[in-house]
Amino acid sequence: MTIGILGAGQLGRMLALAAQPLGINCIVYDPASDPCAAQVTRHFRGEFEDFQTLFTLVQACDAVTLEFENVPVESALWIAERRPFAPSPYALEVSQDRLTEKNFFRSLNIPTPPFASVENREDYDRAIHSIGLPAVLKTRRFGYDGKGQEVIRTAADVAHAWEALGGRALILEGFVRYQREFSTIAARGQDGRIVIYPPTENEHREGMLHKSIAPAPEISQELVRESDNHIRSVMSSLQYVGVLAIEWFEVDGRPMANEMAPRVHNSGHWTIDGAVTSQFENHIRAVAGLPLGSTAAKGHSVMFNWIGTHPPIEDVLQMPEAKVHWYGKDPRTRRKIGHVTFNTRTREELDSLIRDYESRFGS
16 A cells, blocks of 8 residues: 655654555655655655646555645645545644634634634734733744744734734734643544544743653643543544644643644654554554554653754763654754654653753753
8 A cells, every 4th residue: 555645744754654564655745855754755746736746646646644734725625536535625624724723623612712813903903902911913824833923912012913923814812821731642543433642741942842741740630531522522523534633721620722733743753652553653554544553651751852953862872761763854943853752661760861861961
C-alpha cells in the first residue's frame, strides 16, 4: 500500500518513518525543493492548487492524508473524489477558520473563551466593548505557533493590535486565566473505534511549544473524562479518520477548548518513545484501514522541543535515557529542528531527569 502525504515537514517525515515497519510506502507532496521528509521517503514537488501534479500523486497512491491543516479545501475535495482521503475535507474546513472552529465547539456544548467575529473597525470596537480587556485579537486563518495574534492588555494596546492585524478576517477572544495548558490526542479508525492517549501538559514560550509532560501530572480524573468525552464528540460528529489533537485550558478544574488540529501534533511527539503505539503509527493505521494500537503510556515521559538551535547532541546523549529526534533541517530562528524525549518508570525519576536536563542545557 502507498499513502500520499500532503506536506513534507517533520510531521510528514515521522509519518513516513512510522509507516515503514508496517510495510506501507509513503509519498510526500510539497512545493519545497528540499523538504526534510524527502530525506526519508519519495517526494513529489508541486503546489497544493496544481491539480495536474496532484493527479500524478493520486495515480501513485492508494489513499491520501496530510501533515498540516492549511491544505486548500478545494484540493482536498478534488482528491477525495478520486482516492480515500483522511481526515475529511469537512474536518479541514472546520479547523482552518478559528471562528468556524469556535462555533463548531459551541454546537457540541464544548466550552470556549468568549469570542466575536471582526470584519472591520466597527466590529472590533464593538467586540472590545462586549468582551472586555484583556483579550487576544487573532487572524481567523493561517495562524500557528503564536503567529497572527496580538494580546490586548490595556486600552493603550487597542490601536496597535488593529494596525498589526486589521484589514482581514479576525476573531477577538477573551483572555483566559488558566491553571494549565494541556492537550488530548486521539485516533479514530475507519470502523469508528476511538483510542485516546493520556493527557499531555504543555508549556509554551512565545507561542511555541517548549515542553510536554505525559501523563499530565496531578490532573483530576474528572478533567480527563470531560476532555476525553469532548474529543469523542468532535470525532464522531466529523466522522473523523486519523489522529486529532485538541489543545485545552484548564479553568477551575474544567477543560476549555483553545483549538484543534486535524493531524498528528507536536504535543504528541512523546508517544514515539513513551507509548505502546505512537500517534504517527496510529494515524497511518487509521488511514490504511488497519486496527488501531494501544495508546497506553510506557511510564512517564517529557519532550523538549528544539527551536532555532539545539544543545550539542553528543552532550545530550551523555544522558542514557535521552531519545534524540533530529529533523534534518538547518537551524533558523523560530524553526522546529528537533526534539528530545525522556521516559522513566516513575514520576519522581522523571522530575529528577527534567531538573538534570534543564541544569545542563537551560530551562
